[in-house]
Amino acid sequence: MASYPRVKRQITVERCEKLLSEHFFTDLNLRSSLYQKCTNSEKYVQLSVYKVPDLKRISFEEAVKGTYKPAKRGDSFGPSWSTHWFHIHVTVPDDWKHDEVQFIWDANNEGMIWSTEGVPIQGLTGGGGDTRRVEYILTRQSKGGEKFEFYLEMACNELFGNGSNGLINPPDPDKYYTLKQVELAVPNHRAWRLFHDFEIILEMAKSIPDNTMRSAQALHTANHIVNVFRSDDENSIDEALEISREFLSHKNGGGTHLRVTAIGNCHIDTAWLWPFDETKRKVARSWSTQVGLMEIYPEYKFACSQAQQFEWLQTYYPALFKKIKEKSADGQFLPIGGTWVEMDCNIPSGESFCRQFLFGQRFFEQNFGHRCKVFWLPDTFGYSAQLPQIIRGAGLKYFFTQKLSWNNINSFPNTTFYWIGLDGSKVLTHMCPAETYVAQCRPGELIRSVENHKDKEFSDEALLLFGNGDGGGGPLASMLERLHRLKDIDGLPKVEIGSVDDFYERVERNSSELVSWKGELYFELHRGTYTSQGKIKRYNRKSELLLRDVELLSTFASQSDQKNCDYPKDTLDGLWKYVLLNQFHDVLPGSSIESVYVDAYKCELTSKFDDFTPQFYEEVERKGIELRERALGTLFKSSASSPDTEEGLLVFNTLGWDRTEVVEVPVSSGLGSFTQYAVDKKSGYVLVKDTVSLGIQSVDVGTSDIGDISPATVTSVGHDFYLLENQFVKATFDKHGRLTSLIDKIKDREIVPPGQFGNAFKIYEDIPLFWDAWDVEIYHLQKGRDAGLGGTVKIYDNGPLRASLILETKLSKKSSLRQIISLSVFSQRLDFETVVNWDENRQFLKVEFPFDINCDYATYETQFGFIQRPTHYNTSWDSAKFEVCGHKFADLSEYGYGVALLNDCKYGYATHGNVMRLSLLRSPKAPDEHCDIGTHEFKYAIYPHSGSFLESNVVREAYQFNVPLLVRSTPKEFTQSYKPRSYFSVENAPNVILDTVKRAEDSDEIILRLYEAYGGHATARLRSSLSVESIFETNIMEDEQNPIEYDILGGAKIKFKPFQLITLKVVLR
């Protein structure tokens, strides 16, 4: 009979928690017993330090040559982002014979231990909490008195960077870190064993429902241990271990249990709250530590994605890369994912998706002997409907994420299911029910794995991704200790470390009852990422299309003149890698700190990674233009005769269909006189008619005569209205630049509903709940206002080829807009070329167009196709899509008619009822306080068309809006004799787009990538003026598959299924 009162459950729980507390009673609780011996005497540990100047990150070889000065515990190091190299000499006390000796280092920041030979050994993470990793084992069994010498590279940032007062705030540039702990210690292994046992027992008590027997037993056991343990009595630890062993020895029964496969992982954002160069070091710190754990725990497996991070390791840490290859061959270090980086999956083009896999899979195959099977994106912000087809085309079968658990409106209904893409491709998908990629291997996560598993009646398997992440770190030894104890305990699902591939293969074998999800995996959060950091979105679109032109032109140029114009494969690979790198899921979405964008646009030469710079977009632009001009020069001169003072024009159309357009050409002496000059007289307009598909032809400046066709005109109507008109449309603008009427003259219909305005600017207050750069929230729609009224509109270009207006207006006290609104003679498209000076605090600028069109769904371009989303807010699933991602166009169509809203670098759209809005600029303040402040250039256009979207040529028009004809002046003697030449054309299938022309990865053959763009069948005829010998269909990896019949007269007949992506390898004679 007890002689003490019953204790309330919660009081017992809190009492037990104190046994492990980091903060309370640490002189008496279990933490006081974790080390048997300890010294921080400078007699045993001597430090000297070299402060690297100018925030540089230098190599080991450079670091050892530095000037070292004495240092000690209590010293402070900084500022933020600086690096300090320590040279450390340790002498183990003589009487520590036979003991395990640990070196303990805590400066609240990140560190890396290096051997004196320059091999990275292990990463360290200072500070408290779950990410703390401060011990480095010097010896498992000391001889006493031995000496150790090593280096320690201190990085003055924490795992999550240097945010001032909080995670996502912009970095504080002036943080200093105090070396608060540097000592030698001998661990008490029995006390550690009890620590890990007790953690599990107590958490079982807390996370298993408290009305169950097992929970009561767990709490009773934990309390019993607290009663037994005494910090001054070693024997009490043995007694307590006996109690914990008894509890933990109870296994699960024979019923069906969820089988949890645990896999170590370490999410390292390739840049986020720290710059790219810090990531290179994070990779080495995190992965060297994992190699160390693999040596201690032979059953441990670690999955690791992003070929780019592996390539950095190979370049800057070759010794560590070699170790990782060995661990991969042993089956412990498992490359996964198949892509170059864990990219954003909303914004990159279809071809960028293909290249993410092409570069990723080829890297893994070349370095680890096999391609990946699992596409791995634990953290990316939503997933395009076209991914399943591309995943399968790149040789992968499975998909992993957990991000949709962050949805803040609807709970995604599936855990394990088939994801079906636009074209019907199927990918087995699992979203781990623990809903995290940084699990700590605690009982609560296993319980969540059961509770949140939405398909447990169809599948008894779940993944658990453990290991600290986002800023790297990865699993700790304590996680592996806990996992070992959790393997098979009564009250929790069984868990075992295993490979992710094996997990999916088991799930697949028992997948007959799994449900499916068709189309986009829309993420109901982070909708601001379609718009934040407008400049990077612009660079992304422009770079994708520039590289498209360069590859296509270089392919043809190297065919026509191999000697003078070889295909620049290495350079192109380098440029593509920059573009792919910046598509990382915190860079392209706009959610990184300011310095990441400085690097992304133009990197300064400040680091040991200098040989990798200058990097990114400015290099892509500079080198891309140089290569494009070189290829054009080769193509245009390939049959040129002697130079002539009289100039002519040659045009290359890099799109796969004929085009008639007005182009702007710089005025130069030999060109003769233009039908129309631009306002500044420095260039003139030329009408280019019926250019051939993917080919060259000459143009005569003098033939811009439009004959009987009505010219493009502009007139003012009274003081308040302006009229832009051509043969197709008549557009009326008011004095604020708003579109008040748009009449389709052929169809005789008004497109702007009476009393409504197009080209109307709206500014919304844009204060999210937390994730500033990431989120525009549903309530922003309640707080919008008109902007841009009260400016001036003037007539600009007067026709006949192009007529335009210029609008200049203030958007607010601090922001202004200048816009040229134009119409050309041969198009019904109205273009809006815009420059905005933007200086706002959490305001969102959109432009709005109401169309007199009735439709419940709007159409948005996605990668190699389109998807439709509701124009109403009927259900919570419809409302959640109040802001969506679109590529070059969005369209609103009804029977017989539609209007598209095109853009040249924007990705956010919102359509409600008949009003379509294009998202232009945001102004979040975290993590980059200057996000989007400054000058922005962009274009959008509206394109009214006969027929609904499916019968329209909107897809082609959107390409034309983004891909200009390439016109260059050349000696007239040559242009006059020039016969049009089309390298490739696609006939009989207006719904098929020839998107990509490049040289094959491993041969001189030509790769073509085509897709069906409208969701229908097609039988296309592919013709070429090149001497084609044979054609093969391949996958995205360019593995040859089926031969395709080809003859010189008829070309090749290629059948397409809806939204099908077809890659062809063309072998030339």
Ligand SMILES: [Zn+2]
């Ligand atoms: Zn991430």
